[in-house]
Amino acid sequence: MAFYKLLRAAEWVDFAARGRFAGSRADLADGYVHLSTAEQVEETAAKHFAGEPGLMLLTLDRTRLVPAIRWEPSRGGQLFPHLYRDLAIEDVTFHQELPLVEGRHVFPPL
DSSP states (O other), rough: OOEEEEEEHHHHHHHHHSSSSSSHHHHHTTTTTTTTTTTTHHHHHHHHSSTTTOOOEEOOOOOHHHEEEEEEEEEGGEEEEEEESOOEEGGEEEEEEEEEEEEEEEHHHH
């Protein structure tokens, strides 16, 4: 099972260039990098990134992240993986831009 991170296009460009990602504005404000499971990521996109073009889906290597993950309650008490370290480019096993169709992001099979 993988973890997933959604990044805006500019965040992805910066991450790819630097090789490290400390987090988005929301991540930095909360003190950790927000991640999602396969069951959570589409709802995350709809709630926080609705209609945004250029949204990138990152698939992350769970085994590399587990030591720095805490499962904490978020939306509706659901447990989400929160990463308490920067993301490294080596953590990313796959990435792709999510197309927008009628204002909704289209996800590949996860």
